[in-house]
Amino acid sequence: MVSYIEDHIPKTTPFNRRPALPMTATTITIHNTGNPSSSAKNERTWLTNQTNNRQASFHIVVDEHGAIECLPLNENAWHSGDGNGSTSGNRTSIGIEICESGDYAKTLENAAQLVANMLNQRGWGVDRLRRHYDWNGKVCPRLMHSGGTWEGWVTFKAMVAAKLQPPKEEVEDKLVLTNNQWEQLGAAVQSLLDKGVINDKTWVDKIKSKKLTLSEISFLNTIVLSRK
Numbered sequence: 001m002v003s004y005i006e007d008h009i010p011k012t013t014p015f016n017r018r019p020a021l022p023m024t025a026t027t028i029t030i031h032n033t034g035n036p037s038s039s040a041k042n043e044r045t046w047l048t049n050q051t052n053n054r055q056a057s058f059h060i061v062v063d064e065h066g067a068i069e070c071l072p073l074n075e076n077a078w079h080s081g082d083g084n085g086s087t088s089g090n091r092t093s094i095g096i097e098i099c100e101s102g103d104y105a106k107t108l109e110n111a112a113q114l115v116a117n118m119l120n121q122r123g124w125g126v127d128r129l130r131r132h133y134d135w136n137g138k139v140c141p142r143l144m145h146s147g148g149t150w151e152g153w154v155t156f157k158a159m160v161a162a163k164l165q166p167p168k169e170e171v172e173d174k175l176v177l178t179n180n181q182w183e184q185l186g187a188a189v190q191s192l193l194d195k196g197v198i199n200d201k202t203w204v205d206k207i208k209s210k211k212l213t214l215s216e217i218s219f220l221n222t223i224v225l226s227r228k
C-alpha cells in the first residue's frame with residue numbers, strides 16, 4: 001500500500017487555489033511537477049506559501065514516500081490549464097502530480113499503485129487516464145514525453161493496468177448439453193421419478209425446458225445417491 005495523507009489546503013487559500021466548486025470526476029489526469037528537487041511535502045507546502053501568487057493547484061501529489069491529498073476529490077482544482085468550462089479538465093478531472101525528486105522509480109511505482117487503487121475503487125479502466133497534455137497541449141507529464149513519442153506514458157498506463165483487479169468472472173452455472181443429452185437426461189430422471197427414488201416432477205420440467213443448472217444437477221445427483 002502507498003501511504004496516503006489528507007492535508008487539505010483551506011478554502012481561504014489566496015489566488016482562488018481552492019474554489020470548492022463541486023466536482024464529480026470522470027477522469028484522472030497525470031502531471032509531473034516540473035521541479036526535480038521538490039518533494040510531495042514541498043509541493044503541499046507551496047500551495048499555502050505566502051509568496052505563491054499563482055492560481056494553480058492539484059488534488060494529490062505523490063513521491064517516493066507516499067501520497068498527499070491537498071484538495072478534496074469532490075471539488076475542482078486548477079491543474080489542466082483549460083479554463084473553467086463544464087467539460088474542462090479543471091472541472092471534471094482529478095489532478096495527480098508525480099514528483100521528480102528522489103528515487104523516481106519508487107515514485108513511479110507509488111503513483112501507478114495509487115492510480116490503480118483509485119481506478120479499482122471506481123470500477124474504471126486505464127481509458128479514464130489523461131495526460132495534462134490531453135487538455136491543453138502542455139508537455140506534461142514531461143518525464144513521460146519520451147522526446148515526443150510518449151512512450152513513457154504508454155509504459156505508465158501498462159504499469160497501472162498490471163495492478164488492476166481482473167474483472168470479476170461471472171459464476172458460470174449453465175449446463176451445456178446437446179439435444180440428445182438433454183433427452184437422455186430427461187428419460188433418466190423420469191425413470192427415477194417412476195421408481196419413486198425422487199418425487200418432485202419439476203426436475204423433469206426443468207430438463208425439458210433446458211433450464212437445469214450445474215448446481216441443480218449436482219444437488220440432484222447427491223440426493224439420488226443418498227437414497228439408493
Ligand SMILES: [Zn+2]
Binds near residue numbers: 030031
Ligand atoms: Zn501538468
